[in-house]
Amino acid sequence: MVFPVIVLLILLVVQVGLLWYSESLALAAAREGADAGRSYTGGDDAARQRAAGFLSPYRGLLGTPQVALSHPDARTISVTVQFTPLYVLPGxxxxxxxxxxxxxxxxxxGP
Structure with missing residues (x-):
């Protein structure tokens, strides 16, 4: 009876680590995309490509990432990265x- 509880606790720790890592990846990809899109020579295509390119080495760990861009006003860019992370626990x-x-x-x- 003790062994299944220990295995469940170990899987729970692994799951929390995977979720934390996935959130860090999503934030880093959104930052990369926003940096590319906000530059004077950049644009929306550059932001999407940079964010998707940042996530490409992690395809086995992530589901299909979705990159959404918006411009809340003329001077701001907003990049949202969304995906389904890897789960080891069912449900x-x-x-x-x-x-x-x-x-x-x-x-x-001007000066």
Missing amino acids: LDRWTVARTVQEPMERVV
């Missing part, structure tokens, strides 16, 4: 991880 596979980064756009101003 939790309905949750998704999503992180949003909002940054100001670079612009040229």
Whole structure:
């Protein structure tokens, strides 16, 4: 009776670690996308490509990532990265991880 409880606790610790790592990946990818999209020479395509490119080495750990862009105003870009992380415990596979980064756009101003 003790062994199944120990195995469940170990799997629970692994699951929490995977969720934490997935959230860190989503935030880092959103930051990369926002940095690429906010630059003076960047744009929406550059933001999507940079965020998706950041996540490409982790395809086995993640589901299909979705990158959404918005411009809350003319001077701001918002990048949201969402995906389904890897689950080792059954019944939790309905949750998704999503992180949003909002940054100001670079612009040229006179002296």
